Amino acid sequence: MKVIDPPSRDDRPLWDVWLATFNFPVLTVADEIGLFTLLAKQALSPTEIAEQLKIGARATEGILGVLTSLGFVLQHDGQFLLTELSRNYLLPESPYYWGGLLRNIHDSLPTHESIRDAALKDYYHDAESPWDSGEIPQARAERLTRHMHAHSMPAAMGVARWGNFTGVKRLLDVAGGSGCFPIALAMRYPHMRFTVLELAPVVALAKQYIADYGMQDRIDTLVANMFRDPFPSGYDAVFFSNIYHDWKREECLRLTRSSFDALPSGGHIYIHEMLLDDTKDRPISTMGYAIQMLVGTQGKQYSAAEIRAMLTECGFDSITVTPTFSYFTLIRATKP
Numbered sequence: 302m303k304v305i306d307p308p309s310r311d312d313r314p315l316w317d318v319w320l321a322t323f324n325f326p327v328l329t330v331a332d333e334i335g336l337f338t339l340l341a342k343q344a345l346s347p348t349e350i351a352e353q354l355k356i357g358a359r360a361t362e363g364i365l366g367v368l369t370s371l372g373f374v375l376q377h378d379g380q381f382l383l384t385e386l387s388r389n390y391l392l393p394e395s396p397y398y399w400g401g402l403l404r405n406i407h408d409s410l411p412t413h414e415s416i417r418d419a420a421l422k423d424y425y426h427d428a429e430s431p432w433d434s435g436e437i438p439q440a441r442a443e444r445l446t447r448h449m450h451a452h453s454m455p456a457a458m459g460v461a462r463w464g465n466f467t468g469v470k471r472l473l474d475v476a477g478g479s480g481c482f483p484i485a486l487a488m489r490y491p492h493m494r495f496t497v498l499e500l501a502p503v504v505a506l507a508k509q510y511i512a513d514y515g516m517q518d519r520i521d522t523l524v525a526n527m528f529r530d531p532f533p534s535g536y537d538a539v540f541f542s543n544i545y546h547d548w549k550r551e552e553c554l555r556l557t558r559s560s561f562d563a564l565p566s567g568g569h570i571y572i573h574e575m576l577l578d579d580t581k582d583r584p585i586s587t588m589g590y591a592i593q594m595l596v597g598t599q600g601k602q603y604s605a606a607e608i609r610a611m612l613t614e615c616g617f618d619s620i621t622v623t624p625t626f627s628y629f630t631l632i633r634a635t636k637p
């Protein structure tokens with residue numbers, strides 16, 4: 302007979318890692334079937350929710366249980382109602398609705414194969430990507446821009462609130478996507494003017510977002526390829542959000558040098574990213590984003606120290622690091 306000792310600790314972390322994989326699809330299904338919109342009007346019992354959404358009682362119990370545990374709904378007196386979290390981010394009428402992101406990625410979640418292949422090939426996107434050449438189909442640009450708008454609009458409000466834009470009059474938002482950062486900054490700083498530099502298919506969409514906010518007179522657009530075209534002059538700030546994490550260090554250095562060349566003395570570069578701690582093992586969600594970048598881009602999530610080193614190498618100084626919103630941080634540096 303073989304006798305073994307009990308485990309020296311419990312295996313909860315393994316259960317947690319496995320079973321957390323169900324959380325995201327539960328959220329995207331709840332969004333797709335209209336659960337949050339239904340509960341926005343009134344609190345309902347599980348039986349009423351099942352009837353109105355035409356889903357089974359067992360599924361209703363499971364979905365509501367997961368969403369309650371995660372803080373998206375709460376339970377009171379046998380009825381379910383929305384939390385502040387859901388009211389902000391899961392109602393289509395909210396300016397911060399995450400629907401564009403949820404719908405873009407619900408059918409392309411990471412798999413064992415995608416992570417294994419990326420690990421074995423490392424920079425497997427080494428061949429020229431359509432983003433280098435700027436040749437992206439309109440439908441793909443539209444999906445990505447709706448995704449990025451949902452992804453970035455809440456943080457854009459944090460950048461406008463907490464970032465230091467003292468003295469900045471004209472800001473160039475390089476690869477600015479929907480234009481959400483200039484939109485948020487324009488609300489807070491009435492004297493500022495902005496240009497969103499983007500690839501042609503995205504500029505068409507940015508113009509719509511800018512028009513939705515009635516800001517056409519303060520925010521214009523420029524069709525350009527950030528790697529192939531020189532940055533325009535006449536700006537006292539160059540801004541990048543979620544751009545460095547898409548690219549290798551050498552490409553990030555190219556963007557930093559282009560900014561330095563385009564800026565006047567005293568001008569600022571801003572880099573807004575989800576940063577890793579300098580130990581590069583935290584926070585866990587930013588680590589997850591690093592894996593997403595590994596699978597889908599040539600980049601990675603950087604630490605503040607890594608970005609600071611790039612800025613210094615290109616001649617910038619007076620570097621400041623400011624938390625803005627949720628996991629995001631804004632780095633600002635000045636051309637001497």
Ligand SMILES: C[S@@+](CC[C@H](N)C(=O)[O-])C[C@H]1O[C@@H](n2cnc3c(N)ncnc32)[C@H](O)[C@@H]1O
Nearest residue numbers: 432449453476477478499500503526527542543
């Ligand atoms: C991750 S998104 C960031 C969008 C926005 N800055 C934000 O934070 O929400 C990357 C953006 O880079 C743009 N982009 C990619 N390659 C580009 C290039 N070569 N020139 C200009 N823009 C480019 C894409 O169109 C896309 O909008």
